[in-house]
Amino acid sequence: MGFYILSYLCIFVFILATGYRVYRQITLPVHLRWEVYPVQHETTDKLAHSGSYMEDLNWWEKKHGSSLFNEIKYMVPEILFIRGLWKENRNLWRVSFPFHFGLYLMIAAFGLLVLQALLVLWGGDAGQAGGAARSLLDGATVLAGWTGLILGVIGSVGTFCRRLADPELREYSSFVDYFNILFIFLFFLFAFLTCLFVDPLLEGAKAYVFGLLTGGGSLNSYVPGQSFCGGAAIVLASLLVAYVPLTHMSHMFMKYFLYHDVKWDDAPNRRGGAIEAAILKNLALKPTWNAKHIEADGQKSWLDIASSAPKEMK
């Protein structure tokens, strides 16, 4: 039961930390535009040359067109295969891709295990062992699990060695940078050893996830915690889930905001629109910058200051 309690606690931390990060982003004030082109949700004719709607004569008289399809077409290979790194930094991609893809497959395998557990609990006939749905899920889980573990081990060892061996990376790396990779490597290693020696068909993992959903219920007599490697894999996986959103590794999901809220945020401010309302709120804020030319006294708003010329030079 101790493993389950640890897992629950770590999932709770993950939800809290991720929720906090997302909440903070969505409650930050609207910022000045700072997009950089190409903006991938542009319409196809513009995207062909990385152009924007501002290339059109009197663009403000037209509806601001965008293409979700173009965005998805770009984002899927970017997320799954780290296409940007492939294009710009091929040597690093060779270790970074298996590392990241291994993690994705772990998440996919976990998702499939949850699905299996749900099928067993509420799937009726479809949830019976030996049924087509269960067999398909079993196969996909084993495939995702094994591929992910192999890629993850290779990728994390490669990433660690690369960071240590390449002076370009080494000189800018701190203890935490190495610790993070080592942490992930140890998870991959113990999970891999568990599968190799004890749980090749991920039956134990399946049972553990079923237990997670049922407060400790069991599908079969073996659960990973009964072996040292299995226990270590559960502890490391749980701690990793809690740890990721507390670090820069949260870029895994925060990348959404980096792209959508900054790099591609090209939404024009229309009179009477929501953006204008947000700007008016911002302009009422009272800055306290100390340089004399700002002439901020804590009472004047941004609007007051922006509408005045400075009396002081410095």
Place this chain on the structure above:
Amino acid sequence: MKKTLKPSDMARPSDCLCHIEPGELSPLPPPYEDFNQVTVPPLKLEKVKNIETSLDDTVAIGIPKPASKEEEEKLVRRFLSGLKKLFEKENNWTFLQPLLLSMEHCAKCQTCSNACPVYEMSGGKDIYRPMFRAEVLRRIYNKYLKPGGKITAKLTGDIDLNWTTIARLAELSYRCTLCRRCATVCPIGVDNGLINHEIRKLFSQEMGISPKELHEKGTVQHLRVGSSTGMNPLAAKDSVDFIQEEMEEITGYKVEIPWDVEGADILLLHNAGEMLAWPENVGAFAIIFQAAGISWTLSSEAAGYDAVNYGLWYDDVQFSRVAVKHADIARKLKVKKIVIGECGHAHKALTVIADRLLTGDLNIPRESAMVTLEDIVLNGKIQFDPHKNDFPVTLHDPCNVVRAMGIVEPQRRILRKIAPRFREMTPHGVENYCCGGGSGFAIMSGYNFAEWRNLVSSRKKFLQILTAFQGEPQDVPKYVCAPCSNCKGAIRDIFNYYHAEERSRLYYGGLVEVIVNAMADMKKPIIQFGEEPSWKS
């Protein structure tokens, strides 16, 4: 073996943290090999004895050395106070979200370094890596402003904070042209250019530290006198009168430049530097607009005849003041739209960045001149004879027009129609390289900064230009079309510095000059290659 520098070295005592030795800069091809052993000339000791010079071979700001230990400590405290304000919405709503995201998610993969022309051309000097200054700021923030930071710094990356660190960081923020090429290649979306921009703001807005060309002679003069060139409204009108006369003399075309026409369709905003340094650009705009029958005007109100907004590069408050002034002038003139002339940073400042600042009747439609000109040239409003432009032409993409706004094709469609020997640089469009004069560098020339710019930050552009004209005979005049005043300034300087006119017959100018040069009813060419006209009348 190459000496590597780490972010923590910024606090280390040294007279010069990073020095470029002869031969370390990226090599130039023939006939410019004689520049390959040239390096930045030493600073004159008598001029720099009282200012901070310990970063590298040049000085952009010229920060006075503190007189006492107490003053040093006071300045460190002010720096930390400013750093804290960067993360407060009251003080930095303008860029708080982009800053937080870029500060918290860098994986230190160095992909950005490979994209940076300054880092590449310097021969790979560590301090010029885009993430170097970002990492310095990140470490200071984590250690000195986050709870428990002094303990966790041992694990997350340590740095000492003293006056040396701060003075070097201020200078280092003026070794990046804010071209944001680094931001386009980051797989995560981190923008080290943005962090650099925020460092500049901290120094200006909290400590009153900025290059005098950008502040005293720049935004302050702009708001006080009417233009960063120092021209008041009367002087601006005189200049334009002179341009009218000159245009008739040069091209044989009589042009009337309208002032303060209320209700005109277009308020044209020029970089006032054009009136002084490239008057033919102002004249060419007038010829095109007049020939196409456009309803347009210039403004003679202070700041209304100068589109620049140097605040974009270092100070959000100064930026806001200038942008509001521009919009207010257009509002009073009751024009239908503002068209930004050939000035890259003015494009971005007023069209994109100020978009989240201007509200109500100040939110007047704003358009790039590239778009307005494309409509005139491609829709038959003027007749052209492209054979008049029978010389090799290449196009420089101003970062602020292309990468920051996505205005990529209009200028190309124009050139394809009227310049039969047009060819692209490699790479071009949104992947272009900065002219090296971005973010104010083109107008900064104190101490030996101009030499540093010509040798380091503009070097990649010079190489690109040479490559674009590879295969053309040496004695054929070649034209670099640079539709941006700052870019033209930087390109003018590199052509002079490397004697490119004499050695390769390289010339430069704007887009409107190429358009006017090809107008069918023009009696004389507007483009000259030295004393030689570009076509015979």
